[in-house]
Amino acid sequence: MGRGYSDSPFFIVMQERYYTYILESELTGRLYVGHTSDLEARLLRHNEGRVRSTKGYRPWRLLKAYGFRTRSEAMALEGYLKGLKSREAILNYIRLHPGGRP
Numbered sequence: 001m002g003r004g005y006s007d008s009p010f011f012i013v014m015q016e017r018y019y020t021y022i023l024e025s026e027l028t029g030r031l032y033v034g035h036t037s038d039l040e041a042r043l044l045r046h047n048e049g050r051v052r053s054t055k056g057y058r059p060w061r062l063l064k065a066y067g068f069r070t071r072s073e074a075m076a077l078e079g080y081l082k083g084l085k086s087r088e089a090i091l092n093y094i095r096l097h098p099g100g101r102p
Helices: 009-014 039-047 071-084 087-096
Strands: 018-025 031-036 060-068
Touching (some): 018 071, 031 039, 031 087, 039 060, 060 071, 071 087
């Protein structure tokens, strides 16, 4: 049998390993922006109340995630989105960049 795409050494290099994510509180509609290398585990931490800044707004749902190859790229987008301040500005960013990076 032939090797699949995921067996290629280039697949590991090309995989997105860091994420900037946007959560929405199901309780209040508040948005939260962060970065992580493990989306599933991070969302679980938020919903278990193990993140001080989001504990009071549970439960959270993942609204959007953008993947990057480096942590610095993910952190740069996180900083940009946090600088937008308003919910509307962040939602507008998501509408303008549905598939990923600008």
